[in-house]
Amino acid sequence: MLSLREVSVTYEGAAAVSDVSLDLADGEVLALLGPSGSGKSTLLRAVAGLEPASGEISWDGRSLRGVPTHKRGFALMFQDGQLFPHLDVADNVAYPMRLRRIPSAERRSKVGYLLELVGLSGYQERLPGTLSGGERQRVALARALAVEPRLLLLDEPLSALDAGLRERLAGDLRRILHEAGTTALMVTHDQEEAFAVADRIALLREGHLVQEGTLREVWAQPTDTWAALFLGYARVLEGPAAYQVLEAAGMTPAGAVALRRSAFVADPEGPLAGTVVSARATPELHRLVVRLDEIGEVDAVADSAPAPGERVSLRVEPNRLAIPGTAEASAPPPAESAQQPPAT
Amino acid sequence: MSSTRRVATLVALAALPVAVLAVFFVLPVTGMVQRGLFFGGSFDPSVISRIVGRPEIQRALWFTLWSSGLATVLSVALGLPAAFALHRLRFPLQRVIRAGLLVPFVLPTVVVGVAFRELIGEAGLLAPLGLDGTPTAIILGLVFFNASVVIRAVGAAWESLDPRPGEAAAALGASPVRVLLTITLPALRPAIVSAASVVFLFCATAFGIVLTLGGVRYNSIETEIYKLTFTLFDLPGAAVLSVLQLLVVVGLLVVAGRLRAVPDAAQSRVVVRRRPVSLLDLPALASMSVLVLLVAGPLLALLLGSLRVEDRWSLANYVALQTPGFDPPLPVPVTSALLTSLTVAVQASLAALVLGLLVAFAVTRRSRSVAERRVRSVLDGLFMVPLGVSAVTLGLGLYLTLGTGVFDFRDEPWLVPLAQALVALPLVVRTLVPVLASVDDRLRQAAAGLGAGPLRAVMTVDVPAVWKPLLAASGFAFAASLGEFGATSFLVREENPTLPVVILRLLSRPGSDNYGMALAAACVLAAATALVMLLVERLRVPSIGAL
Numbered sequence: 001m002l003s004l005r006e007v008s009v010t011y012e013g014a015a016a017v018s019d020v021s022l023d024l025a026d027g028e029v030l031a032l033l034g035p036s037g038s039g040k041s042t043l044l045r046a047v048a049g050l051e052p053a054s055g056e057i058s059w060d061g062r063s064l065r066g067v068p069t070h071k072r073g074f075a076l077m078f079q080d081g082q083l084f085p086h087l088d089v090a091d092n093v094a095y096p097m098r099l100r101r102i103p104s105a106e107r108r109s110k111v112g113y114l115l116e117l118v119g120l121s122g123y124q125e126r127l128p129g130t131l132s133g134g135e136r137q138r139v140a141l142a143r144a145l146a147v148e149p150r151l152l153l154l155d156e157p158l159s160a161l162d163a164g165l166r167e168r169l170a171g172d173l174r175r176i177l178h179e180a181g182t183t184a185l186m187v188t189h190d191q192e193e194a195f196a197v198a199d200r201i202a203l204l205r206e207g208h209l210v211q212e213g214t215l216r217e218v219w220a221q222p223t224d225t226w227a228a229l230f231l232g233y234a235r236v237l238e239g240p241a242a243y244q245v246l247e248a249a250g251m252t253p254a255g256a257v258a259l260r261r262s263a264f265v266a267d268p269e270g271p272l273a274g275t276v277v278s279a280r281a282t283p284e285l286h287r288l289v290v291r292l293d294e295i296g297e298v299d300a301v302a303d304s305a306p307a308p309g310e311r312v313s314l315r316v317e318p319n320r321l322a323i324p325g326t327a328e329a330s331a332p333p334p335a336e337s338a339q340q341p342p343a344t
Numbered sequence: 345m346s347s348t349r350r351v352a353t354l355v356a357l358a359a360l361p362v363a364v365l366a367v368f369f370v371l372p373v374t375g376m377v378q379r380g381l382f383f384g385g386s387f388d389p390s391v392i393s394r395i396v397g398r399p400e401i402q403r404a405l406w407f408t409l410w411s412s413g414l415a416t417v418l419s420v421a422l423g424l425p426a427a428f429a430l431h432r433l434r435f436p437l438q439r440v441i442r443a444g445l446l447v448p449f450v451l452p453t454v455v456v457g458v459a460f461r462e463l464i465g466e467a468g469l470l471a472p473l474g475l476d477g478t479p480t481a482i483i484l485g486l487v488f489f490n491a492s493v494v495i496r497a498v499g500a501a502w503e504s505l506d507p508r509p510g511e512a513a514a515a516l517g518a519s520p521v522r523v524l525l526t527i528t529l530p531a532l533r534p535a536i537v538s539a540a541s542v543v544f545l546f547c548a549t550a551f552g553i554v555l556t557l558g559g560v561r562y563n564s565i566e567t568e569i570y571k572l573t574f575t576l577f578d579l580p581g582a583a584v585l586s587v588l589q590l591l592v593v594v595g596l597l598v599v600a601g602r603l604r605a606v607p608d609a610a611q612s613r614v615v616v617r618r619r620p621v622s623l624l625d626l627p628a629l630a631s632m633s634v635l636v637l638l639v640a641g642p643l644l645a646l647l648l649g650s651l652r653v654e655d656r657w658s659l660a661n662y663v664a665l666q667t668p669g670f671d672p673p674l675p676v677p678v679t680s681a682l683l684t685s686l687t688v689a690v691q692a693s694l695a696a697l698v699l700g701l702l703v704a705f706a707v708t709r710r711s712r713s714v715a716e717r718r719v720r721s722v723l724d725g726l727f728m729v730p731l732g733v734s735a736v737t738l739g740l741g742l743y744l745t746l747g748t749g750v751f752d753f754r755d756e757p758w759l760v761p762l763a764q765a766l767v768a769l770p771l772v773v774r775t776l777v778p779v780l781a782s783v784d785d786r787l788r789q790a791a792a793g794l795g796a797g798p799l800r801a802v803m804t805v806d807v808p809a810v811w812k813p814l815l816a817a818s819g820f821a822f823a824a825s826l827g828e829f830g831a832t833s834f835l836v837r838e839e840n841p842t843l844p845v846v847i848l849r850l851l852s853r854p855g856s857d858n859y860g861m862a863l864a865a866a867c868v869l870a871a872a873t874a875l876v877m878l879l880v881e882r883l884r885v886p887s888i889g890a891l
Contacts, residue, residue, distance in 0.1 A: 048511070048515050050511055050514075050515075068520075069515055070513075070515070070517050070520070070523075071517075073517070074515050075516055076511060076514075076516070078508050078512060082506070082508045082512045083509075084509055084513070084530075085531075086531070095513065095526075096518075099517045099518050099522065146516075147516065147517065149516075153515065
């Protein structure tokens with residue numbers, strides 16, 4: 001089990017990671033999620049022993065302070081795989097086994113098994129330069145798994161791939177990690193990637209740990225407005241607008257509410273009324289932006305497409321909204337409308 | 345642009361440099377090939393084998409090979425740790441050490457020779473070691489010179505080497521030594537091989553060092569050519585040796601080019617933050633310190649020696665530089681030789697710059713057809729050849745062929761600057777080509793798409809990218825020209841010598857006065873080139889000197 005206690009990393013006087021405490025149980029996959037510059041990669045490098053950190057990083061209760069990278073028994077996989085370009089696929093995968101003086105017959109069969117695991121049987125003699133991005137990532141993964149690392153560190157493992165491939169490989173990655181029973185710490189800026197691969201999520205912002213929990217916990221109750229927007233909620237309403245929406249959903253009012261894009265559904269019986277600002281057809285349904293009376297602009301879905309300017313009624317889907325953690329306790333702020341997602 | 349216009353532009357750009365190269369390089373060199381191979385109008389291989397078979401020439405050949413080989417190995421062995429320390433670590437005094445270790449690169453060979461003699465010669469601090477006139481001294485001198493080449497070339501590659509493969513290997517359990525051997529060195533192999541081949545080339549064609557440190561006992565091919573010409577007046581012998589050297593050098597250049605062209609496997613180049621020193625870096629730092637001592641020792645000895653007259657501290661040697669010297673006097677005072685050197689260097693660097701820019705532009709334009717690309721790559725290779733042909737061969741060739749007929753230029757005052765420009769040209773081209781090649785062609789297309797004509801596009805896109813490397817290249821050419829000795833010694837006119845030539849003359853005269861003056865003059869020359877190099881270093885152009 002990996003434990004971090006008040007870990008901080010400083011770059012030339014500026015704090016990149018501040019006082020992060022985390023636990024990662026054996027067999028679990030934890031995603032460190034955050035925008036660029038949030039310190040997530042730095043934290044990963046500190047765990048790998050590549051950055052000097054203050055605080056305590058320990059494995060099974062034993063401190064890793066002073067243990068050099070190559071003696072930590074971890075494996076590290078980068079965004080672009082970092083295959084050794086002068087070695088072929090088999091030699092890349094066998095590299096860590098060679099370091100551990102595993103006999104060559106055993107190495108060969110293990111390489112075969114690992115390549116099969118990542119879906120690249122028969123690729124042994126290919127050079128990294130001849131592989132596609134997705135294949136390279138698979139080889140890198142096989143190499144990282146070759147010596148059954150105590151902890152696998154993944155730095156944006158899928159970010160360099162295009163969208164379709166990313167989705168497919170995310171599913172594969174989750175399957176492979178679980179099949180191999182690997183404990184893994186994954187850094188990503190993409191919440192979908194985090195949700196697709198990880199069991200738990202730790203949200204980082206400007207070096208601070210904002211929220212940590214299982215996928216369900218984090219999704220159901222983002223800790224604050226920023227966390228909600230970063231996790232993929234489309235808008236956060238605060239103050240009276242939040243009260244009204246929650247009331248219409250039949251829920252206990254709170255100071256803020258995070259809404260998914262499908263939180264409102266066009267319904268003639270719906271309790272809220274507004275004017276259509278824009279409408280856009282997607283293959284499955286129509287996505288609307290509606291200016292609700294006294295609430296402001298929200299996103300909604302509809303089966304048919306009303307024209308901009310038309311009046312519509314909306315109902316609220318209670319399972320498509322969340323109340324940020326800080327909003328429950330706090331007093332309602334003064335009249336406030338909607339907050340947009342941060343520009344990325 | 346239509347294809348005829350493209351070709352026309354290419355021809356126009358390349359015309360002047362090619363013409364200059366043809367008359368002042370190809371003609372002299374082929375003239376020499378002719379002299380070496382055709383005696384009395386007929387080809388007689390027996391003459392060649394007789395000349396090559398002479399014991400002193402065999403000795404020179406063998407000595408050149410093994411001393412250059414050993415010096416290359418030592419330069420790489422000492423240069424690699426220093427390149428690592430200076431380009432990957434962060435420690436106090438780093439910039440000073442870095443600049444200091446690069447000074448030898450352009451230090452005139454004559455100065456280095458004198459400095460070593462001052463340290464290990466009869467009256468030197470290390471005289472008891474008995475190194476004077478031994479191969480060890482020559483090899484140390486070659487390493488002094490060439491370790492900086494390794495630091496430059498490999499350091500530039502190491503600085504931008506993606507650290508992540510090494511980190512990935514470390515995380516997989518590779519110890520630092522293991523990472524170095526299995527990941528880092530293989531990734532640096534092209535840079536190391538190309539640095540080593542250039543170093544071997546420099547060692548094999550080193551002139552001043554061997555001449556000043558080798559005394560009468562040890563000769564390389566290069567000094568043998570010089571001696572055959574000036575002492576024994578054996579021009580056919582000198583010509584045969586030059587041809588032999590030319591063949592070896594061109595062969596080596598081709599091999600080096602092949603090795604350098606080893607596909608780089610699309611290494612990602614990144615900007616890496618330097619890290620503070622850790623305990624594991626001590627061997628690298630220790631090795632760098634050895635190199636610092638090797639570089640600083642002779643130079644300090646030179647400086648101290650120049651300040652002593654008859655066992656007292658004195659500036660008399662420097663004061664004497666204003667005079668033509670003592671019995672027998674030089675044709676001019678040393679200060680006016682310095683002035684001549686500076687003037688010639690300005691002319692030479694201007695010429696090298698103009699020619700180098702034309703070549704670099706011609707070579708880096710994007711080719712549209714196979715034939716066009718081939719022409720450009722031949723051009724690129726052609727202008728590298730002066731790097732490999734020893735300056736002595738060039739000087740001798742110019743001396744022999746330009747004395748008669750249509751090209752009777754031997755006494756023209758511009759011949760010396762031009763010869764020096766040819767020697768400096770590969771350095772200029774090698775500095776500019778990577779910069780121009782790295783300019784994304786789409787930027788030029790974007791400029792053209794916005795309505796800029798070809799010239800305007802160059803002004804908008806290339807000139808801003810290239811002005812700093814251009815300044816650095818001219819400084820580099822200036823420093824190289826200041827110290828140029830091999831070609832100049834053949835061409836310079838008696839009444840108008842350059843400083844390196846004067847230094848060698850002073851050295852060859854008896855008397856401590858003359859020797860003291862030589863030391864002082866060497867210090868002045870070293871200071872001038874070092875100053876220029878430090879200014880160049882401040883421009884921080886990565887490709888400078890990274891051949």
